[in-house]
Amino acid sequence: MTEESDSGIKARGEEALAELAQALAENPLVGGALARALGAGERAAVAQRQALGALNLASSDDVDRLEIRLRSLSSRLEAIEDSVDRLGDDVAALRADKTPGSDVKPGS
Numbered sequence: 001m002t003e004e005s006d007s008g009i010k011a012r013g014e015e016a017l018a019e020l021a022q023a024l025a026e027n028p029l030v031g032g033a034l035a036r037a038l039g040a041g042e043r044a045a046v047a048q049r050q051a052l053g054a055l056n057l058a059s060s061d062d063v064d065r066l067e068i069r070l071r072s073l074s075s076r077l078e079a080i081e082d083s084v085d086r087l088g089d090d091v092a093a094l095r096a097d098k099t100p101g102s103d104v105k106p107g108s
Helices: 003-026 028-054 058-096
Strands: none
Touching: 003 028
């Protein structure tokens, strides 16, 4: 087969598929079946969320939100730890700079 005949077969195949897709999209039975299937899927998802809620179990969305909050909390805690470390270093530096007798008040 030549490249020209291959592209002709490909074009006819694409055209046939497009016509089939159009025919299926316009068919009321197919449209109704798709609508029922999508509706059933949504109803199943709602029922699943309700069942998880009734059992007091977390959904994947709940777990994702919790993960995000934990990451945020972890980074905030890390920042606080860094600040406490800096304060500790500052206090240690102040203690080291303090000379004996410096706590005697002038005029005493």
